[in-house]
Amino acid sequence: MAAVWQQVLAVDARYNAYRTPTFPQFRTQYIRRRSQLLRENAKAGHPPALRRQYLRLRGQLLGQRYGPLSEPGSARAYSNSIVRSSRTTLDRMEDFEDDPRALGARGHRRSVSRGSYQLQAQMNRAVYEDRPPGSVVPTSAAEASRAMAGDTSLSENYAFAGMYHVFDQHVDEAVPRVRFANDDRHRLACCSLDGSISLCQLVPAPPTVLRVLRGHTRGVSDFAWSLSNDILVSTSLDATMRIWASEDGRCIREIPDPDGAELLCCTFQPVNNNLTVVGNAKHNVHVVNISTGKKVKGGSSKLTGRVLALSFDAPGRLLWAGDDRGSVFSFLFDMATGKLTKAKRLVVHEGSPVTSISARSWVSREARDPSLLINACLNKLLLYRVVDNEGTLQLKRSFPIEQSSHPVRSIFCPLMSFRQGACVVTGSEDMCVHFFDVERAAKAAVNKLQGHSAPVLDVSFNCDESLLASSDASGMVIVWRREQK
Numbered sequence: 001m002a003a004v005w006q007q008v009l010a011v012d013a014r015y016n017a018y019r020t021p022t023f024p025q026f027r028t029q030y031i032r033r034r035s036q037l038l039r040e041n042a043k044a045g046h047p048p049a050l051r052r053q054y055l056r057l058r059g060q061l062l063g064q065r066y067g068p069l070s071e072p073g074s075a076r077a078y079s080n081s082i083v084r085s086s087r088t089t090l091d092r093m094e095d096f097e098d099d100p101r102a103l104g105a106r107g108h109r110r111s112v113s114r115g116s117y118q119l120q121a122q123m124n125r126a127v128y129e130d131r132p133p134g135s136v137v138p139t140s141a142a143e144a145s146r147a148m149a150g151d152t153s154l155s156e157n158y159a160f161a162g163m164y165h166v167f168d169q170h171v172d173e174a175v176p177r178v179r180f181a182n183d184d185r186h187r188l189a190c191c192s193l194d195g196s197i198s199l200c201q202l203v204p205a206p207p208t209v210l211r212v213l214r215g216h217t218r219g220v221s222d223f224a225w226s227l228s229n230d231i232l233v234s235t236s237l238d239a240t241m242r243i244w245a246s247e248d249g250r251c252i253r254e255i256p257d258p259d260g261a262e263l264l265c266c267t268f269q270p271v272n273n274n275l276t277v278v279g280n281a282k283h284n285v286h287v288v289n290i291s292t293g294k295k296v297k298g299g300s301s302k303l304t305g306r307v308l309a310l311s312f313d314a315p316g317r318l319l320w321a322g323d324d325r326g327s328v329f330s331f332l333f334d335m336a337t338g339k340l341t342k343a344k345r346l347v348v349h350e351g352s353p354v355t356s357i358s359a360r361s362w363v364s365r366e367a368r369d370p371s372l373l374i375n376a377c378l379n380k381l382l383l384y385r386v387v388d389n390e391g392t393l394q395l396k397r398s399f400p401i402e403q404s405s406h407p408v409r410s411i412f413c414p415l416m417s418f419r420q421g422a423c424v425v426t427g428s429e430d431m432c433v434h435f436f437d438v439e440r441a442a443k444a445a446v447n448k449l450q451g452h453s454a455p456v457l458d459v460s461f462n463c464d465e466s467l468l469a470s471s472d473a474s475g476m477v478i479v480w481r482r483e484q485k
Contacts, residue, residue: 004048004051004052004054004055005038005039005041005042005051006161006448006449006450006451007055007450008038008054008055008058009031009034009035009038009450009451010431010432010450010451011055011058011059011062012031012034012058012062013031013431013450013451013452013453014431014453015062015066015453016030016031016453018066027168028166028168028171028476031163031166031451032163032165032166035162035163035451036163039161039162155446155447157465157482158413158423158435158446158447158465158482159447159482159483160433160435160447160449160468160480160481160482160483161449161480161481161483162480162481162483163451163478163479163480163481164202164207164467164479164480164481165202165206165207165478165479166476166477166478166479167190167198167200167207167209167476167477167478167479168475168476168477169198169209169212170190170192170194170196170198170475170477171474171475171476172474172475173192173193173194173219173475174192174193174219174457174472174473174474174475175190175191175192175193175457175458175471175472175475175476175477176191176192176193176220176221176222176407176457176458176471177190177191177220177221177222177223177409177457177458177471178190178458178459178460178469178470178471178477179223179224179225179460180460180461180462180463180467180469181225181229181246182225182226182227182228182229182463183463184229184462184463185202185203185462185463185464185466185467186201186202186203186462186467187199187200187201187202187229188200188201188202188460188462188469188477188479189223189225189232190469190471190477191220191221191222191223191234192219192220192475193219193220193237194219194475195214195216195217195218195219195220195236195238196212196213196214196216196220197212197213197220197223197232197234197244198211198212198213199211199212199213199246199249202467202479207479211248211249212249213232213234213244213249213251215242215251215254216234216236216238216240216242217236217238218236218237218238219236219237220234220235220236221235221236221237221262221263221264221265222234222235222263222264222265222266223235223266224266224267224268224276225246226268226273227268227270227273228273229246230245230246230247231243231244231245231246231252231273232244232246233266233268233276233290234266235263235264235265235266235278236262236263237262237263237264238262239256239257239260239261239262239263239280240254240255240256240257240263241254241255241256241257241263241266241276241278241288242254242255243255243290253290253293255288255290255293257278257280257286258284258286258295258300259280259282259284259286261280261281261282261284262280262281263278263279263280263281264279264280264281264306264307264308265278265279265307265308265309265310266278266279266310267310267311267312269287269312269316269333269338270312270314270315270316271315271316271335272316272335274289274290274291275287275288275289275290275296275299275338276288276290277310277312277319278310279303279306279307279308279309279310279321280306280307281306281307282306283302283303283304283305283306283307283323284300284301284302284303284307285300285301285302285303285307285310285319285321285331285340286299286300287299287300287338287339287340289338296337296338296339297337297338297339298334298337298338298339298340299337299338299339299340300340301329301331301340301342303321303323303327303329304323304325304327305323305324305325305326305327305353306323306324307321307322307323308322308323308324308353308354308355308407309321309322309328309354309355309356309357309374310322310357311357311358311359311372312333312359313359313361313370313386313391314359314360314361316333316335317332317333317335317389318330318331318332318333318343318359318386318389318390318391319331319333319340320357320359320372320391321357322348322353322354322355322356322357322374322376323353323354324353324354325350325351325353326347326348326349326350326351326352326353326354326376327345327346327347327348327354328345328346328348328354328357328374328393329342329343329344329345329346330342330343330344330345330390330391330392330393331343331391332390343390343391344390344391344392344393346392346393348374348376348378348382349376349378352376352377352378353376353377353407354374354375354376355375355376355377355403355406355407355408355409356373356374356375356407356408356409356410357372357373357374358372358373358374358409358410358411358412359371359372359373359386360373360412363412363422363438369385369386369387370385370386371383371384371385371386371396371412372384372385372386372393373410373411373412373424375403375408375409375410375426377403377404377405377406378403378404379400379401379402379403379404380398380399380400380401380403381398381399381400381401381403381410381424381426381434381436382395382398383395383396383397383398383399383424383438384396396438397438399424399426399434399436399444399445401426401428401429401430401434402428402429402430403428403429404429405429406429406455406457406473407457408426408427408428408429408455408456408457408458409426409427409457409458409459410424410425410426410427410459411424411425411426411459411460411461412424413425413461413465414461414463414465415464415465422437422438422439423435423436423437423438423446424436424438425459425461425468426459427455427456427457427458427459427470427472428455428456429455429456430455431450431452431453431454431455431456431472432448432449432450432452432456433448433449433452433456433459433468433470433480434447434448435447435448449468449470449480451478452470452472452474452476452478453472453474453476454472454473454474454476455472455473456470456471456472457471457472457473458470458471459471465482466481466482467479467480467481467482468480468482
């Protein structure tokens, strides 16, 4: 879709909250049909001047009908509460390890390589430097990503524009987390502050909501898929964690928070999915054995503020946790006992909530160091280099976005990068989804998706990057389809 048609869709989406306020289903159908018509018009090849004139007239007519644009009240009220009641990226590291056992694991446990961060970076560089100029990093994962994504430029590969589907079963309640199942193209889940979790199927058409998981008495702040996708773990503001069977939606176990506090985030230990780490509103991180429902001895630690974000490195030996006072802590994780040992602390910005943390062992052939992606309510997306095996962080660069109060999240693209450059994707309070090339020195923005009518809180790719899901503060989930070249 041409850029002007994207802007038209964005204007319509922002006014969509005012259309038929008592019939939200109609609003969803309207914006879906609007997207289809605009895509068809973009193919017609109208002159750019005509498109811009249409955009200007469209904006004037909508303004006369509904008044000046303003942020929906639900999103505004939400901004002050969810940062204090949320968590961040549970981005399970999709990084493939050189160990063939790690590549083949599909159960709740997987083997991983044992190198330190310095060694990992050195190995990545050594492998790259032995290759002829312009060649790809020689791993099976990189070759697989090339086959899936096609031999296109970075901008072409991330030319997401058309809406594949719009879900609105949680309309008017924020959806803080949306996640595709692991290694899956068409299974999607999202949680809502209405206290439920939706499991969705995107094929066969039309996409459907398979089931809604109900049981939490307050908003669901976060959830995570297990490696084999057979269970989900969810955390809630009702101070409980629940274990769900994804096949039938049955609640297997309810586990109260050890401190009786609101639970704001969770993540599976990537090697042993019997262990889950949760963060709560009383500043504590706990390691919980979901088989027994008990806290692991020695598996607790205290941060300086409410724990909003958690992320493991790929081997599962390092855990990062971010709080609402601007700090990111690293912990050494004992693989045998689940014990946490506090290692390092980085103050990203005093008083700025850290709402998202995502880790990758390497991003691209140009960015071969282990990296961390952080959102921290600074109107910037931050990319850090992990410099040692205690999780010490060094700022590499930042990207401009709008984030000052909402719990916005970001992700690394899941495929191993085989071409020049590598993308990260983030939500933003300007109601857009932003794509950035981490290695482009100037004009790092690769794409911007417009269509949400509230701040975009979370984004998630399916396994082959053919679909991207985004959720917002008004409860809408949009699934975007990559443009076919």
